[in-house]
Amino acid sequence: MSLHWFPGHMHKALKEIKESLNQVDILIEVLDARIPYSSENPEIARIRGDKPCLKVLNKFDLADPDITAQWQAHLESERGVTTLTTSNGNPANSKQIIQLIRSACAQKAASVKSINAMITGIPNVGKSTLINILAERTIAKTGNEPAITKSQQRINLGSGIVLYDTPGVLWPKIENPNSIYRLAASGAVKNTAMEYDDVGFYAADYLIKAYPQLMKERFKLEELPDTELAFLEAAAKKRGALMSGGRVNLHKICEVLLNELQSGKLGRISLETPAMVAEEKIEMAEAAAKKIADKARRKQKFKDGSLTPEKQDRKEKRTEKREAQSKRMKQGR
Structure with a gap:
């Protein structure tokens, strides 16, 4: 599977990020806690240099907590990186970001100058919701549709912190083929940029191996099939995803599987370790x-x-x- 989704506004946003970087004291990169590696923009890592970086693992309530802890330890082994887990259902935790920014930029926090922080993240990672929590007012438009924010803006958060908001940015070439599937499975790209069947088969193969008990219970299966096709066929029969003549509608069951994965109905699942x-x-x-x-x-x-x-x-x-x-x-x- 190849991913063909790099709209013009994303190219422009990446250019603006590079141009604004010399004015920034700290980078905040919002990651999807279910796919911290696949949602981490390699372009940001390449251009940030020695600037401190706060990696926010959002949607923590949807991810496997044990695996998230592994990711935090892994990410914090990199120089200048701090991590924090957040979720839309826990706004109080998100507000710790202000203190972490001030701690990372202690020298500037002690001066009269404002701390300039830049927040980045892939589409549909929850960045806009996080900004509204930090600003304590509706600043950024939110929604389940990827790529809501279209242009860069500056937001005064108070406490001597100015936040540079950037549009959700994917990158033109994703080297790891598994990351393409994980981004699609998590909902980071629009449905028009992916094939449900292709991504559904990938997700099914991973889920029956990594979370067999959850899949067995969710789809009420007495025995869990050992192949993705057999699993999807069994799940389709349980959910009534059938066509005329009782034939299995694989497209429909793949759609069901991905929607339930993205909404958290399957349970707390991480797609990579x-x-x-x-x-x-x-x-x-x-x-x-x-x-x-x-x-x-x-x-x-x-x-x-x-x-x-x-x-x-x-x-x-x-x-x-x-x-x-x-x-x-x-x-x-």
């Missing part, structure tokens, strides 16, 4: 090295294969002739 991502990075590096080696072999094969034995013989004779001529010229000097 630090250990999984570490293995995937190794696989990606090996695949990239193989691609380079294969390209070099194809290039060499093309060069070698373009010469017939007769042409190869003539080439060798021409080389010998040029070498002999060169030798004579040196001797004649």
